Ligand SMILES: Nc1ncnc2c1ncn2[C@@H]1O[C@H](COP(=O)(O)OP(=O)(O)O)[C@@H](O)[C@H]1O
């Protein structure tokens with residue numbers, strides 16, 4: 001106890017500063033000078049809108065008249081009128097959209113990761129026309145989401161869509177399926193299109209990691225007669241894991257914010273509504289800027305929380321050893 | 324234990340032919356070194372034997388069986404790579420055990436083998452470390468250990484020492500030689516370093532541009548190089564080559580005219596050589612002596628002191644530069660004029676095509692230079 005106090009008395013920070021040479025100080029100054037522009041831009045384009053959204057979430061602002069609003073505290077989130085609980089946190093539609101988003105993220109990112117690894121392994125093998133294949137596979141990723149979502153909308157159309165037509169001809173289904181309207185298929189359809197669109201991105205990130213791997217260890221494994229499947233799980237996977245975690249975090253963050261794909265494919269359907277679609281509906285369709293902002297703020301908090309958890313978990317595992 | 328036989332083995336990458344029909348007979352338990360300049364196909368030949376590359380044409384036999392179509396794991400070989408090829412995320416123990424785990428060995432059996440190899444290579448204390456926590460020499464031992472635990476019939480080494488510093492190279496070289504003595508396994512070793520080749524090999528295979536130039540024991544190659552290429556490649560500093568003309572042909576010697584007027588009777592079988600033909604005279608730096616009435620005159624351009632001996636680089640006119648190695652400290656300075664004497668019994672003579680003329684029986688023997696018999 002006493003020793004701890006004694007240690008605490010030592011003016012460590014001042015001693016460190018005193019030891020700093022003028023060279024170090026000028027370096028630190030230069031560093032601040034270099035990052036200042038990006039900090040200012042970040043504050044303007046990210047910090048300010050975020051702060052404003054959070055502020056609006058505590059008001060009763062209306063889209064028709066944004067200058068006239070009152071501070072109402074947490075009433076957008078949770079309020080009690082005459083013993084009845086109201087507000088965002090009591091809205092079953094909100095919780096439905098949270099669940100949809102989380103389900104969509106878990107399923108689509110899982111499928112994309114597995115498919116991405118498979119595609120990357122194929123692209124990493126030497127075969128004629130590999131360069132062309134690598135370019136072609138990126139096409140779904142390069143098409144703007146709105147365009148590809150529209151495209152899929154037509155292909156999935158219950159009467160004129162090519163997909164129903166093909167399945168009917170093959171005899172796999174008896175009647176056309178309303179892919180995006182049917183509650184049983186809607187979310188799966190969204191997942192399918194997202195997988196189609198984003199697997200190339202995953203594959204490319206994983207391919208980059210694969211190409212960093214030393215080739216000689218695979219030859220050593222061949223000489224030792226280790227089965228390729230075993231080599232994949234015992235050698236390749238552990239070695240690309242750091243890159244894989246980064247790719248998964250990237251994709252998961254993207255998926256948690258999903259908006260355009262779902263909005264174009266299924267509009268405001270409750271079966272597929274994501275958190276972002278819900279916030280837009282409140283904000284634009286119902287003109288409830290306060291409630292919409294509250295939803296946006298919650299999205300921000302949920303994503304921030306997940307990032308912190310993922311990074312913490314990732315650091316623990318990354319610290320173990322990549323190589 | 325197995326012999327390795329190559330019959331007209333060829334390898335083509337796309338359109339480039341890299342190995343042009345190699346015939347080689349490696350005996351059971353032999354230590355054979357492939358040596359040659361960079362890019363001559365040493366690694367390719369080794370990888371063909373390992374099964375890491377497909378043989379384009381020809382046959383490969385290991386232990387009497389034709390193994391052309393056999394996967395590497397079934398050939399009874401183990402390979403040590405130049406870059407060590409250790410699994411970076413596994414500790415030393417797992418690196419050595421990984422290849423055994425599927426080979427139907429029991430856990431106890433694997434453990435016994437790994438610890439035995441670790442003891443042999445003195446890396447027992449490192450078994451829990453990751454490769455990145457090891458020095459280059461330690462990594463190389465682990466790589467060798469990984470080969471040992473497989474108990475192969477044939478060890479293949481691809482320049483295993485080229486990433487080590489000089490002192491460690493010598494030490495590891497000795498350990499590999501000891502490993503060969505202990506295991507009596509057949510070993511095929513690739514290097515571009517002729518000192519490694521000379522010290523390790525039972526027999527050396529000199530490769531050049533995908534072809535075998537000569538196969539023989541280290542001393543055979545040193546004393547009786549079959550051609551200009553081998554003569555220039557084996558021995559350091561390089562053999563001196565002097566372009567000259569045949570002045571006359573005797574029954575057991577060839578008289579060549581030296582630049583500067585002198586002649587030299589080289590005791591080789593003339594084998595159809597005609598007077599007036601252009602030939603190349605080869606003589607190692609140790610077999611050139613500075614003497615008052617030498618056959619060649621020149622100016623010392625550079626002196627290199629090595630302690631136990633010294634090198635003189637002598638310009639003998641017309642851009643002809645000879646290297647001379649003499650014992651002890653140099654007694655001549657750069658710029659001084661010297662007269663050089665060639666030990667004729669140690670001279671080699673090569674035809675225009677590069678092929679060596681056969682020495683007279685017993686003429687070139689590994690004894691001290693016979694200076695008295697040299698002709699001025
Ligand atoms: N996989 C390959 N594809 C095409 N050419 C190759 C390949 N491997 C080696 N070569 C060529 O074969 C020749 C011999 O290479 P290598 O056996 O590695 O030489 P060394 O080991 O003697 O330095 C070189 O010219 C090299 O460019």
Ligand SMILES: [Mg+2]
Nearest residue numbers: 365366367482
């Ligand atoms: Mg090589």
